[in-house]
Amino acid sequence: MSEIKSKNAIIIETNHLYKTYHSKVETPVLFDVNLRIHAGEFVAVMGQSGSGKSTLLNILGCLDRPSRGTVHIDGQDISRLSDDELARLRRERIGFIFQAHFLLDEFTCLENVLLPVLIRYGYIPAKEKEGAIALLKRVGLAKELHKTPDEMSGGQNQRIAIIRALANRPVLLLADEPTGNLDSKNGKEVFALMREIGEETGVAVVMVTHDDRLALEAHRILYIEDGYLGERDRVLSAPGSPGIMPVPSFSRMNA
Amino acid sequence: MRNFALTLALRHLRSGKGQTLLTISAVAAGVIIVVFISAIVFGIRKSVMAMLTDVLPHITVETAEEKAVPLARSDPAPGLTTSRIEKQNPQRKFLGNWSHDVEVIRGIAGITAVVPVVMGQGILSHGGKQVGTQITGADPESMNTVISIGKFLIAGKYHGMRSDEIVLNYKSARDLGVATGDRVRFAAERHSASFLIAGIYDPGRNAVRAEYITLRPAQSLFETGSAVTLILIKGESLYRSDALADRIATLLPVQAKSWSREFPDVLGSMNAYDASAYLISGFSLVASGFAIASILIVSVVQKGRQIGILKGIGATSRQIMTTFLLEGLFISLIGSVSGAVIASALILVLGGLRQPASRPGGIGELLFPSDLTWQLVASAIASAIATTVLAAALPARQAAHLDPAEVLR
Ligand SMILES: Nc1ncnc2c1ncn2[C@@H]1O[C@H](COP(=O)(O)OP(=O)(O)OP(=O)(O)O)[C@@H](O)[C@H]1O
Ligand SMILES: [Mg+2]
Numbered sequence: 001m002s003e004i005k006s007k008n009a010i011i012i013e014t015n016h017l018y019k020t021y022h023s024k025v026e027t028p029v030l031f032d033v034n035l036r037i038h039a040g041e042f043v044a045v046m047g048q049s050g051s052g053k054s055t056l057l058n059i060l061g062c063l064d065r066p067s068r069g070t071v072h073i074d075g076q077d078i079s080r081l082s083d084d085e086l087a088r089l090r091r092e093r094i095g096f097i098f099q100a101h102f103l104l105d106e107f108t109c110l111e112n113v114l115l116p117v118l119i120r121y122g123y124i125p126a127k128e129k130e131g132a133i134a135l136l137k138r139v140g141l142a143k144e145l146h147k148t149p150d151e152m153s154g155g156q157n158q159r160i161a162i163i164r165a166l167a168n169r170p171v172l173l174l175a176d177e178p179t180g181n182l183d184s185k186n187g188k189e190v191f192a193l194m195r196e197i198g199e200e201t202g203v204a205v206v207m208v209t210h211d212d213r214l215a216l217e218a219h220r221i222l223y224i225e226d227g228y229l230g231e232r233d234r235v236l237s238a239p240g241s242p243g244i245m246p247v248p249s250f251s252r253m254n255a
Numbered sequence: 256m257r258n259f260a261l262t263l264a265l266r267h268l269r270s271g272k273g274q275t276l277l278t279i280s281a282v283a284a285g286v287i288i289v290v291f292i293s294a295i296v297f298g299i300r301k302s303v304m305a306m307l308t309d310v311l312p313h314i315t316v317e318t319a320e321e322k323a324v325p326l327a328r329s330d331p332a333p334g335l336t337t338s339r340i341e342k343q344n345p346q347r348k349f350l351g352n353w354s355h356d357v358e359v360i361r362g363i364a365g366i367t368a369v370v371p372v373v374m375g376q377g378i379l380s381h382g383g384k385q386v387g388t389q390i391t392g393a394d395p396e397s398m399n400t401v402i403s404i405g406k407f408l409i410a411g412k413y414h415g416m417r418s419d420e421i422v423l424n425y426k427s428a429r430d431l432g433v434a435t436g437d438r439v440r441f442a443a444e445r446h447s448a449s450f451l452i453a454g455i456y457d458p459g460r461n462a463v464r465a466e467y468i469t470l471r472p473a474q475s476l477f478e479t480g481s482a483v484t485l486i487l488i489k490g491e492s493l494y495r496s497d498a499l500a501d502r503i504a505t506l507l508p509v510q511a512k513s514w515s516r517e518f519p520d521v522l523g524s525m526n527a528y529d530a531s532a533y534l535i536s537g538f539s540l541v542a543s544g545f546a547i548a549s550i551l552i553v554s555v556v557q558k559g560r561q562i563g564i565l566k567g568i569g570a571t572s573r574q575i576m577t578t579f580l581l582e583g584l585f586i587s588l589i590g591s592v593s594g595a596v597i598a599s600a601l602i603l604v605l606g607g608l609r610q611p612a613s614r615p616g617g618i619g620e621l622l623f624p625s626d627l628t629w630q631l632v633a634s635a636i637a638s639a640i641a642t643t644v645l646a647a648a649l650p651a652r653q654a655a656h657l658d659p660a661e662v663l664r
Contacts, residue, residue: 054664063567064660084571091569098663102564106266119570122257164568 010072011172011204012037012060017069019055029055031227033069037204039171042195044215045208046232047224053208054176056224060206061096061174062086074171091120095165095203097175097194102161103149109160110136110145116167128167135163139193155186162193166201173198175207179214187211259570260577267558267582274554275586278547282590282639283597285543289536289635290598290627296532298606298625300525304493307514307521309403310458312487313496315517316356316503317510318348349482356486356507363502368400368489373473375484377443379423379466381431388427390441390466392473393487401487404456404467409617411435411454413467421450422467425457425614441466443476459620536635540642547586548646555579555650555657562654563662576655583647584640591639595632602627 017033020026029052037043045053058064059071062078071078074093081089090096095116103112113132114124136145139159149157158178165173175194179187191214198205207218215221221232268275350356353371360369372393379386391398395416399405404413404422413422421439423431433439435452450468474480486509490499493514500513515522555562562575602625609619 058660061567063663084573087566087569087571089569090567094569096567098564098567102560102663104266104561104564106263106270115565116568118262119259119565119568119574122259168569 009039009171010036011039011041011074012206013072014060014066015070017059017071018067019052019059019064020067029227030059030066030224030229033229035222035229037206039204040198040202042198042205042217042219043207044218044221045206045224046210046212046215046221051224052227053224056229057174057176057206057208060172061094062090063096091116092168093171095168095170095173097158097161097165097173097178099177099180103157103164105149108146108148109141109152109156112149112160113164113167115164120168132163132167135166136160139163153186155182155190158182158186158190159193162190162197166197166203169201171203173203173205175205177208177210179209179211187214191217260574260581263565263578264581264585267554267578268585271554274550278550278586279590279593281543281546281550282587282643283594285539285642286591286594286635286639287598287601288539289639290595290632291601292535293532293631293635294598294602294625294627295623296528297631298621298623298627300528301626302621302624303521303525306459307493308489309406310462311514312401313490313493313514314488314500314503315512315514316350316360316486316488316507317484317512318350319508319510349479349484350486350509351480351482353483353486356509359506360486360488360503363499363506365491365495365499366488367491368397368487370394370397370401370487371470371483371485372398372487373470373477373479373484375443375473375477377441377447377476379427379431379439379441381433381437381439384431386427386430386464388424388464388466390421390443390468390473390476392468392470392476394470395467398467398487401489404458407456407458408454409457409614411452413454413456416453416467416469417451418469418472419449419451420453420468422454422456423452424462424464424466425455426464427466428452428455429614441468441476445478446476448472448476457614457617536638540638543639544642544646547583547643548649551579551583551647551650552653555654558654559657559662562657563659566657566659567663572655575657576651579651579654580644580647583644583651586647587640587643590643591636594639595636598635599627599632 012035014033014035017030017035018028019030020028033056045056047053055064059066060073062073062081065079073089076089078086078089103109104115107115110129110132111118113136114128117124117128117132133145136142141156141159144152144156149160152160158181162175162178165175173194178194179190182190194205194207195217197203209215223230223232350371357369357371360366370393372391374389374391376387376389379388379390395404395413399413408422409425411422416422421441423433423439428434431439433452435454437452438449439452440447440449450472470483474482477484488499488503488511490496496513496515500511500516503509503511565575566572602623605623606621606625606627608622610622612619
């Protein structure tokens with residue numbers, strides 16, 4: 001592990017973040033988002049379809065830039081970074097898990113896991129390879145090491161994608177509906193794996209999900225509605241409360 | 256392998272077998288056309304030029320054409336006027352001062368061979384058979400430096416030929432039914448003489464019928480006295496003969512005819528051949544470039560998501576760009592080298608084919624005269640590589656500029 005983050009280290013900090021898409025029509029998506037996420041936190045992001053969850057995640061993952069406001073990732077103001085520096089930040093500090101598993105068919109399971117290492121170093125150090133094999137074994141993919149993604153199930157692919165996201169030991173793991181394409185059993189397994197690894201490595205996890213039961217397992221639940229980001233009251237998820245609760249109040253967050 | 260772009264490029268080529276093969280074939284096809292067409296065109300040029308060099312003098316010097324000179328001035332001795340006109344007018348003019356002319360011409364830079372000759376028409380006969388032909392009398396050693404008779408000999412000798420000997424063209428010998436050692440009679444307008452056949456030469460099916468004797472008997476046959484009818488000249492370069500001819504004409508009161516002015520079509524068609532070779536080569540390279548560019552553009556579009564993921568997990572734009580440029584480079588390397596090998600093999604096979612021989616036991620001329628040089632192959636490969644990498648640049652840029660947020664939506 002490159003750095004061990006103390007529990008209090010701030011991994012994500014946004015200040016008055018706005019995002020408006022300027023295509024044919026102006027689409028304002030995010031308004032005044034002030035967010036702070038610490039190392040080791042497991043945060044769920046919820047909201048209606050089209051509410052801006054992916055937009056937020058893309059900005060946090062440095063794939064997109066905010067229209068206004070600042071974003072600090074692991075202490076770095078991303079608006080000051082060049083494209084190459086952003087690529088490097090993504091490579092070394094951030095792990096991204098996409099909704100569909102998005103592995104490369106040209107590479108085997110093991111190679112896919114090691115892609116970020118390959119991108120970073122140009123080759124695969126033996127130590128990294130051993131680590132990846134150990135992780136793959138742990139998630140039950142010992143026999144699949146040399147299969148290609150099209151020879152494996154969706155759940156297996158997504159588990160590989162998770163391990164890939166952790167390959168460079170990031171401080172931040174972003175997951176955009178990682179269980180969206182999986183059945184509930186596989187979804188639960190994948191979710192459990194993320195939590196487990198998150199807790200072990202102290203990585204901050206931000207996960208978009210539509211699944212209330214999974215969200216309830218997070219440390220915090222963020223909710224986007226009408227462009228505003230709010231934090232859902234944890235009380236609502238108290239045992240015995242059935243199904244989805246109406247959101248009683250939105251406090252503009254200054255967490 | 257210590258490079259991500261290189262690893263990815265090779266994986267792409269391996270996994271996209273169909274596309275890879277298609278693009279490699281496009282490059283190979285371009286190179287095959289370039290190498291094949293150029294080798295054939297240059298081969299034709301080379302064989303035409305060799306033919307010209309072997310059987311044609313570059314420059315022919317004759318006496319200046321009769322000018323309208325006032326009789327009073329041209330004739331210092333009154334009374335002799337009538338006889339002079341009678342004697343000279345119906346006859347051809349000769350080069351009386353040829354040894355001086357030869358000296359002067361030899362002194363001009365760029366001239367390699369000068370030979371004074373007597374050339375005329377007549378009838379060759381043997382045992383009742385006759386053929387009309389042209390005969391040239393010259394010193395064999397000098398003559399051979401201008402027209403390579405020795406090279407075309409199929410029987411007997413040319414060098415060291417005696418004054419009562421003759422070297423016959425294969426066609427004349429065939430028509431008369433004679434061989435070396437036989438005697439033939441040559442009849443000019445007023446005189447005739449018998450010659451022993453010293454040798455037979457065969458310059459190929461397209462050459463004119465011409466026989467060779469030594470200078471002195473030719474001078475007697477055509478009544479030139481000690482004069483000659485022509486001076487034949489060879490220069491260092493086939494292409495500088497116009498300038499050399501002009502130089503001779505300014506130095507001497509003679510007519511100097513350059514081969515390229517006598518046969519303007521030859522140079523013109525050579526240049527047209529060359530131009531079309533370059534044009535066809537250029538077009539086929541451009542065409543294969545477009546084919547490659549469009550295949551690669553499709554492949555970049557197909558790989559859009561993958562490119563987005565790679566950027567998402569930290570690949571830089573430069574790494575992505577390098578990947579696609581490397582793919583172009585590999586395609587062009589494999590394609591152009593295999594194209595060059597195929598084209599060369601084709602040329603070597605076709606280059607062995609010959610036309611039917613012009614005489615029994617002879618060797619026919621090449622069906623595809625070709626000039627395959629390593630320079631030609633190397634430049635075809637180099638230009639195909641340049642074209643392909645250029646064609647790959649557009650898709651590579653396109654890939655590098657893909658917005659990951661856009662493609663991963
Ligand atoms: N490139 C873009 N140009 C214009 N509008 C966009 C663009 N990307 C997203 N949007 C709009 O921004 C809004 C938020 O999109 P986003 O993808 O963030 O939603 P989401 O919460 O992830 O939805 P889902 O749950 O369906 O994935 C949507 O209204 C969408 O139409
Ligand atoms: Mg989304």
